[in-house]
Amino acid sequence: MTRGIRLLFLLALLTGCATQKMSGDQLARVAKDWSLSIRASQVIPVYPLTEDLQPGDVFLVQTPIEDQVKVYLGKGFLPLENLVTRLAVSGYAGFYRGWPQVEDGNRAPPRAWQFPKEGSPEADFSQAPIAAFPTYNFSVSRSEGLNVAIPVQGVPIGLNLLDSASANGAITLKDAFTYALPNRTMFDAIHQWAQDNAGYLKQFEPVPPSADGKVPPKKFYLRVINRVYLVKTVDVSLFSNSSFGGGASAGVPQPVQLLNIANATEAAKQFAAVNDILSNATSSSAKPAGSGDAAAAQPLVGGTVKLAMATSRSVSLIETFRRPLVIGYLASDYEIESGGKLAAPLPTLNLLEGRSVVAGQTITYQGCDKNCAIIRPWLKSPGNRAKLEAWLQKNGGGIALADFLTGDDAVLRQRAVTELIEGSQ
Amino acid sequence: MPLQPPSQQLNVPRDDVSNVVDTMLMDTRVKWIAVVFQDTVDSTDRFIITPHIVDPTRGATT
Numbered sequence: 240m241t242r243g244i245r246l247l248f249l250l251a252l253l254t255g256c257a258t259q260k261m262s263g264d265q266l267a268r269v270a271k272d273w274s275l276s277i278r279a280s281q282v283i284p285v286y287p288l289t290e291d292l293q294p295g296d297v298f299l300v301q302t303p304i305e306d307q308v309k310v311y312l313g314k315g316f317l318p319l320e321n322l323v324t325r326l327a328v329s330g331y332a333g334f335y336r337g338w339p340q341v342e343d344g345n346r347a348p349p350r351a352w353q354f355p356k357e358g359s360p361e362a363d364f365s366q367a368p369i370a371a372f373p374t375y376n377f378s379v380s381r382s383e384g385l386n387v388a389i390p391v392q393g394v395p396i397g398l399n400l401l402d403s404a405s406a407n408g409a410i411t412l413k414d415a416f417t418y419a420l421p422n423r424t425m426f427d428a429i430h431q432w433a434q435d436n437a438g439y440l441k442q443f444e445p446v447p448p449s450a451d452g453k454v455p456p457k458k459f460y461l462r463v464i465n466r467v468y469l470v471k472t473v474d475v476s477l478f479s480n481s482s483f484g485g486g487a488s489a490g491v492p493q494p495v496q497l498l499n500i501a502n503a504t505e506a507a508k509q510f511a512a513v514n515d516i517l518s519n520a521t522s523s524s525a526k527p528a529g530s531g532d533a534a535a536a537q538p539l540v541g542g543t544v545k546l547a548m549a550t551s552r553s554v555s556l557i558e559t560f561r562r563p564l565v566i567g568y569l570a571s572d573y574e575i576e577s578g579g580k581l582a583a584p585l586p587t588l589n590l591l592e593g594r595s596v597v598a599g600q601t602i603t604y605q606g607c608d609k610n611c612a613i614i615r616p617w618l619k620s621p622g623n624r625a626k627l628e629a630w631l632q633k634n635g636g637g638i639a640l641a642d643f644l645t646g647d648d649a650v651l652r653q654r655a656v657t658e659l660i661e662g663s664q
Numbered sequence: 665m666p667l668q669p670p671s672q673q674l675n676v677p678r679d680d681v682s683n684v685v686d687t688m689l690m691d692t693r694v695k696w697i698a699v700v701f702q703d704t705v706d707s708t709d710r711f712i713i714t715p716h717i718v719d720p721t722r723g724a725t726t
Contacts, residue, residue: 423666426717427717430717583668583669583671601671601672601673601674602671602672602673602674603673603674603675604673604674604675604676604677604680604684606680607680607683615683615687618687618690624690628667631667632667637666637667637668638667638668639667639668639669639670639671639688639691640667640670640687640688640690640691641670641671641673641684641687641688641690641691641715642668642670642671642673644684644687645673645676645680645684645687646671646673
């Protein structure tokens, strides 16, 4: 068998090997590993990757928060289901004042970057706000199942190129971008939408527990996306731990010496040949060589994979998506209250990770105590309100002035009087 | 960063309603405030004060 045919045969296996059936557990594990990597950057992972997610997207969350936390910690990500609406939010031009190509209306982000020229599908995110992610390390093993679930196809392809049973690898998310609208803008937009759609939201009012206590109370939330992170290019590097033995790889060619420095011309030819085959294997019209209809029906993945470097023990691939894909987001959750009204927003990430959040709620008037009576007239003097607001931002978790003065915050009021009023006399 | 929007307050006695409303209105995001009679306890009328950031009269009524 000539080297070219061997290469072709090996790469023809890429699609087949990479998309072979695996158990649900294996798929879930890969999804979790990927998601944990993204979560490490304080971003809620999107799985699978999608281009069609943007600030202003509103999802109905019907799972109790405790169960969401379980799912999030167990799976590593939250399925994005029940898309309710996409808010037509304006405010990009003001928020990104002076930023080129940022405007409101039909060309609001990300449209001007996704489709810079009418009729052309080529994206140009060169003027979008950039982001950077750390490199993620991982281990893969054929015996543990690989790998239609990982959202970058470079990993299974690389493992097949290495012809290795297991490998350590690194994924670098290059060409990352982010854009957002402030929560404040989203707050107004979602409240206006909630009022206009109160009849729809009313069906998601809180459900009280059953009289016998067997059915727990149920609450529903609206999750409003306000920032997304996108990636266009993914670099995958794999370092072989071990190679298959002859017996274990029946029918599989031996590792290909892709980079033979002693023969630069031959190496260049092989690189070109591999990249040609990869290009065909990952294009939407290609069928793997020698495959039947079943193989042709395998799901095809979106990016273009190119071989960057290869030796007998390592391989590096660059996967470029046609347009940047959203890999993660930040959002706020609004509990749907009685009558379809919305409660104060809570940061989704904080909820999912069990961090404390300060929420505006109904509070009970506690009376204006001695310190409240001192603060009220002091507040009327010019400049004092700004001082108190800054102090509350730093010391009171951003509590509202009205809540601070007559709510259950006697200790905080005492501190404010001591530090702001008595301290300045 | 602005402070949190003010919360709805329960049990506000009549003679302090104006002060609570005044403080809520210090937050310039608050555009509407609903003052609703709650009950009378020991001859003191008490009110529920609800600040609104968006127009509560727009959209469907509940």
